Amino acid sequence: MSRNLTLFDLDGTLIPGDSDHAFGEFMVRIGWADGVAWAARNDEFFAQYQAGRLDVDAYVDFSTGVWRRRTTAELAAVQARFLAEVIAPTIHPQALELVRAHQRAGDLVAIVTATNEFVTRPIADAFGVPALLAIELERDAAGAVTGAIRGTPSYQEGKVVRVGQWLAAQSADWGDFDRISVYSDSTNDLPLLARATDPVATNPSAALEAVAVERGWRLLRLFE
Secondary structure (H helix, E strand, O other): OOEEEEEOEEEOOOOOHHHHHHHHHHHHOOOOOHHHHHHHHHHHHHHHOOOOOOOOHHHHHHOOOOOOOOOOHHHHHHHHHHHHHHHHHOOOHHHHHHHHHHHHHOOOOEEEEEEHHHHHHHHHOOOOOOOOOEEEEEEEEOOOOEEOOOOOOOOOOHHHHHHHHHHOOOOHHHHHHHEEEEEEOOHHHHHHHHOOOOOEEOOOOHHHHHHHHHHHHEEOOOOO
């Protein structure tokens, strides 16, 4: 029996848009972040990400700063609201079916994202994917988020590192799989796509589509 690994990027790949940036906009909408200036800085970081030069540490400190001193109950409530009001309406049936098809086939499936675990854990749950490799947030002795990143950030080459660590924890390695499928929309994921036997440019940016066409990779459009 073949053993296959399937890795999904999240933002722009399984869902339209960017959950990290959208969560920042949500913080402004509910009044946790201070309006125009904060939103403009959030937009600046998003532009950095799109250009492939995001300062991940600075962004995590900035983006968590507006919520990390909130109570556990407040945080749980805002996660639920964000999922219900912002994310759930954007989850397309065809994206859910793609994930489930790989699961039904017996693939080892994970979502690998540069968005932090606080924002993305509920989204991964909505897709029915227990294995989430997201940016992990450092916590203090009391369990509160500090604004720093724990371990290697799952961004660009860091995604390859994190997947390798995850596989090693299961006594597995890249070479153990007959097929490795990677779905992504972004050139930020070129290091991860390079590890795939089945790289799939999914809802690709213009830059990634150009690379995919040049290299003969599969193109997939889950939504317009």
